[in-house]
Amino acid sequence: MTEDALPGFVELTAADPAYSACPEARLAPLRRRCPVHADPLTGHVLLARHADARRLLADPALWRHPSRARPDTLFHRFTALRPVDPAVPPGERTSILMLDQPDHLRIRTPLQQAFHARVFRARPLVEEVVADVLEGLAGAPAFDLVAAFAEPVPIHAIARILGVAPERREEFRRWSEAIILTLNPLRTPEEDAAAIAATDALHAHFAELMAARRKVPADDLVTDLVQAQAAGAPLSDREILLNLTALLVGGNLTTTDLIASGVRLLLLNPEALARLRADPSLAAAAVEETLRLEGPVDVTPRIAPSDMEIAGVPVPAGTPVFALLRAANRDPEVFAEPDRFDLGRQAGGAAPHLAFGGGAHSCIGAALARLEARVAFQRLFAAFPGLRLAGEAPAWRSLPGFRGLARLPVATGA
Ligand code: HEM
DSSP states (O other), X not given: OXXXXXXXXXXXXXXXXXXXXXXXXXXXXXXXXXXXXXXXXTOOEEEOSHHHHHHHHHOTTOBOOGGGSOTTSTGGGOOOSSOOOTTSXXXXXXXXXXXXXXXXXXXXXXXXXXXXXXXXXXXXXXXXXXXXXXXXXXXXSEEEHIIIIITHHHHHHHHHHHTOOGGGHHHHHHHHHHHHGXXXXXXXXXXXHHHHHHHHHHHHHHXXXXXXHHHSOOSSHHHHXXXXXXXXXXXXXXXXXXXXXXXXXXXXXXXXXXXXXXXXXXXXXXXXXXXXXXXXXXXXXXXXXXXXXXXXXXXEEEEOSSOEEETTEEEXXXXXXXXXXXXXXXXXXXXXXXXXXXXXXTTTTOOOOOTTOOGGGSOTTHHHHHHHHHHHHHHHHHHOTTOEEOOSSOEEOOOTTBOOEEEXXXXXXX
16 A cells, blocks of 8 residues: 555455554544545445544444445445345344344344343352453463453353353354354355354254253343243244354454453553552453453444435445444544543543444443453452563454454463
8 A cells, every 4th residue: 555545444454464563554544634435445435533433323224234235345245154045034134233123123122131131240250250260370470361361251251141051161162263253254165164064053052042941941141031032022033043143253252352452451551550450440441441442343334225425425325334443432533642541531531432333233242341351350460460461563363343462472470
């Protein structure tokens, strides 16, 4: 790319090594020179300002499913893993993540009610999960914080919330990892095959669990959902399966990335870390600053249902419009000194960051991710008073649309 050229959609993803190395070098000029950018290569419109992105996400008239995007756009090709029978109703084809109204609201309402009630009571469970993972690390002089801490915490927490038996958790983790590959539009045929096999295995496991919980209820989300269904919630068995899977796919990698990026930012900002050590209640502010500065999700789409205009730029019907969440979260019109990690920002009444999106599709797992990351920061830094970074340049993963560390070598001073 030349200095003057505006970056297109693909050059704003982690698949581009220059973007990964320094996203701001591409996002800041875009926000300044062309904050509503129609990318000719992909047919997407990109929004780099906080105000435009926020308005887009809050608009209930916009669509979400890729099949509704114009066929000549890249987003239209973010298709399902296998061909879908048009006779199958929309709610049984895809999870709430890509579903449009009225099915989205019909399914999301009971799912959210049951899930949030569980998350509300999940602190002791999350404390236990984090303590177990830390126990396994006791005395270790050095480890990769991603593999040893940030990955196991979310997968164990969600497995317990859903109700997966301890002896099945390892399988469950492998399936979850294979299915995450479906989020990569540039995936290989081998990755497709692995994701299809894992989806089938996971669905079979959830179907077994649902049958078991109908006979003998347990203290878990699968029980809550089959009971809600029996009490009249308008959810089919397949809709429950698809959305249990969405909780896994939406929640694991993202929360891993939040924990690992937050630990890195705190280790890079010793003053903030000292404040957090002195006052662990600042973990909440550390989580929000991590979400704002190094949010795990870079972009989220909507689709124009009819011809429209955004800040004077024409947006024809069927155009995918992407909110560049990272660019919005560092918009200097909204956040003073936007590149600074500032634990005091929240107390100063900062505008909301957009790391969890917004409107009807806003992240259903935000409260769980926040809870896990707060407990993770508090317990990790208490367990390892001498924790420090051991690697040189950070190693970022290359999954388009996401921002996360592949590895984070740390030394404990033990
Ligand atoms: C730090 C961690 C997380 C981040 C940054 C994140 C971010 C997001 C974003 C940006 C969206 C799209 C919002 C929009 O388009 O307006 C989303 C949706 C979603 N997230 Fe999360 N997420 C996280 C954790 C979780 C967790 C823990 C779960 C579940 C256990 C989860 C499940 C979902 C689901 C199911 C959706 C689709 C909601 C809908 O379309 O109605 N996420 N998330």
